[in-house]
Amino acid sequence: MESENTKKLQIAIFASHTGTNMQAIIDACRRGDLNGEVCAVISNNSNSQALEKAKTSGVRAYHLSNKTHTEEDELDEAIYNVLTENGTNIVVLAGYMKKIGPKVLKQYKGRILNIHPSLLPKYGGKGMYGSNVHRAVIDAGEKTTGVTIHLVEEEYDTGKIIRQCEIEVLESDTIDTLSKRVLEKENSFYVETLKLISENVIKLQ
Numbered sequence: 001m002e003s004e005n006t007k008k009l010q011i012a013i014f015a016s017h018t019g020t021n022m023q024a025i026i027d028a029c030r031r032g033d034l035n036g037e038v039c040a041v042i043s044n045n046s047n048s049q050a051l052e053k054a055k056t057s058g059v060r061a062y063h064l065s066n067k068t069h070t071e072e073d074e075l076d077e078a079i080y081n082v083l084t085e086n087g088t089n090i091v092v093l094a095g096y097m098k099k100i101g102p103k104v105l106k107q108y109k110g111r112i113l114n115i116h117p118s119l120l121p122k123y124g125g126k127g128m129y130g131s132n133v134h135r136a137v138i139d140a141g142e143k144t145t146g147v148t149i150h151l152v153e154e155e156y157d158t159g160k161i162i163r164q165c166e167i168e169v170l171e172s173d174t175i176d177t178l179s180k181r182v183l184e185k186e187n188s189f190y191v192e193t194l195k196l197i198s199e200n201v202i203k204l205q
Helices: 020-031 049-056 072-085 102-107 131-139 175-198
Strands: 009-014 036-043 061-063 090-093 112-116 144-151 161-168
Touching: 009 020, 009 175, 020 036, 020 049, 020 175, 036 049, 036 072, 049 061, 072 102, 090 175, 112 175, 131 175, 144 175, 161 175
Parallel strands: 009 036, 009 090, 036 061, 090 112
Antiparallel strands: 112 144, 144 161
8 A cells, every 4th residue: 555655656668678677677566676567668679678578577568669650750659659558657768779759758757767877977978878888988997987867858868867876997897897787786776766766755856
């Protein structure tokens, strides 16, 4: 039973590839660690592991992309319809490699989260994702990197920062070792942040 200070999150997750953060959120909901339910998973990649993992977990999974809808406004509308049909009250981007359309941005303003593998505003913007970020961090000789969860705006990585954590960059780190440590932290950090949102400790609006 929900108290006045908690709310159940109806989470739609957008993912393009492996879906590791997505799976961590699904598992946390199933265990009861997070007062929420993943009501839909949307991917722009029909072959993504995220879609397969969602189906295996019994979550509604949708492939929506420029292959299913050639016009951007039609794709935006289709995604919006999936969100509303599934009662979504928060959208979580978890390695989603496509910009969000204007209708979804407007209707879910202040309720769309993204996770980024650096301490924004460092190493953000177009083209800065995955190994590109970690390579830039190592090449710059940074001693720390981290994870940022932020609200999604029209431009990449520019929305309000909700929460950050630091991760040490080791002298021995390669792109692969740093990527692995950051991703492991992402999995737990996303769940922790969503829990704080559900408990109204973090207020998005």
